[in-house]
Amino acid sequence: MTILRKCPILVLAVKRVVRPAIVLAGFMIAVLVLGTVTSSAAERTSNLWWMPEVATKSGKQIDQLIHFIYYLTGIVFVLTQVVYVYFLIKYRSRRGVRATYSHGNNRLELIWTVIPAAIFIGLWGYSNHLWWNVIHAEPPADSLEVAVTAYQFGFSFQYGGADGKLGRSNVNLIGNNNLFGNDPNDPLTRDNFQSGILELPVDRPVRLRLNSKDVIHAFYVPQFRVYQDIIPGRTIDWVWFIPTQIGSYQLACNQLCGSGHYNMKAQIEVVSKQEFDKWYKEKSAPSNKALAAR
Ligand SMILES: [Cu+2]
Numbered sequence: 001m002t003i004l005r006k007c008p009i010l011v012l013a014v015k016r017v018v019r020p021a022i023v024l025a026g027f028m029i030a031v032l033v034l035g036t037v038t039s040s041a042a043e044r045t046s047n048l049w050w051m052p053e054v055a056t057k058s059g060k061q062i063d064q065l066i067h068f069i070y071y072l073t074g075i076v077f078v079l080t081q082v083v084y085v086y087f088l089i090k091y092r093s094r095r096g097v098r099a100t101y102s103h104g105n106n107r108l109e110l111i112w113t114v115i116p117a118a119i120f121i122g123l124w125g126y127s128n129h130l131w132w133n134v135i136h137a138e139p140p141a142d143s144l145e146v147a148v149t150a151y152q153f154g155f156s157f158q159y160g161g162a163d164g165k166l167g168r169s170n171v172n173l174i175g176n177n178n179l180f181g182n183d184p185n186d187p188l189t190r191d192n193f194q195s196g197i198l199e200l201p202v203d204r205p206v207r208l209r210l211n212s213k214d215v216i217h218a219f220y221v222p223q224f225r226v227y228q229d230i231i232p233g234r235t236i237d238w239v240w241f242i243p244t245q246i247g248s249y250q251l252a253c254n255q256l257c258g259s260g261h262y263n264m265k266a267q268i269e270v271v272s273k274q275e276f277d278k279w280y281k282e283k284s285a286p287s288n289k290a291l292a293a294r
Pocket of ligand 1: 150151153216217218253254255256257261264
């Protein structure tokens with residue numbers, strides 16, 4: 001310490017650079033901590049080192065592909081690093097040993113080019129199959145239709161009522177008194193009911209009709225492996241999935257959509273068929289519809 005005190009440049013550096021840097025870092029950490037504690041999201045309590053548990057049928061297939069790529073690249077990474085370190089040691093600089101120049105080996109180069117290329121083409125083919133034939137396949141005819149409208153800062157859901165059909169909608173009709181843009185001339189829209197939570201039956205396909213009232217939002221459920229941006233002025237009706245696990249999930253907006261974005265979320269309840277039918281019947285009752293319409 002005495003040496004430090006005797007050196008004027010060091011003393012100056014501590015005063016002018018180190019101390020202000022520590023104060024600034026402390027201030028930034030305080031802002032970060034305050035910012036974090038004011039926001040709230042579903043807390044992860046299990047499976048912390050891996051993806052959240054998968055809860056849809058298509059999600060399982062997506063996970064298979066992720067696992068395959070993850071383990072394949074992991075194995076290749078370890079193998080190449082082992083070879084790299086082995087060569088580093090084997091061909092290290094030693095006294096009396098002259099370095100030799102190699103022109104390479106065409107056969108070896110061909111092998112290590114063709115094998116990764118074949119793997120990449122295979123992955124491309126399988127990913128395309130998943131994307132078009134699983135995620136973007138035509139939803140089954142018995143799918144439950146749910147309209148989802150995202151707004152600053154929340155989500156609202158609408159179900160087809162007693163007939164199970166949402167009816168026609170038009171993005172130009174979306175507004176404060178018609179959150180889902182329902183076409184008033186279509187009788188199918190009249191018995192629709194609204195819900196603050198997304199209630200879903202297990203093992204039945206669900207087809208979403210996504211709309212935004214204002215800016216770009218997103219429909220993101222990590223456990224479902226479903227992510228879709230919701231764009232104002234455009235109805236997105238191709239998102240569908242089959243929930244396979246009864247439980248509570250959180251729908252989170254995943255597009256920075258304004259000052260309240262951090263808190264833009266909704267509850268999802270995946271329940272048994274019986275429980276869902278009971279809930280649906282209660283919500284379809286005329287007294288509840290009058291309440292929902294307010
Ligand atoms: Cu949002």
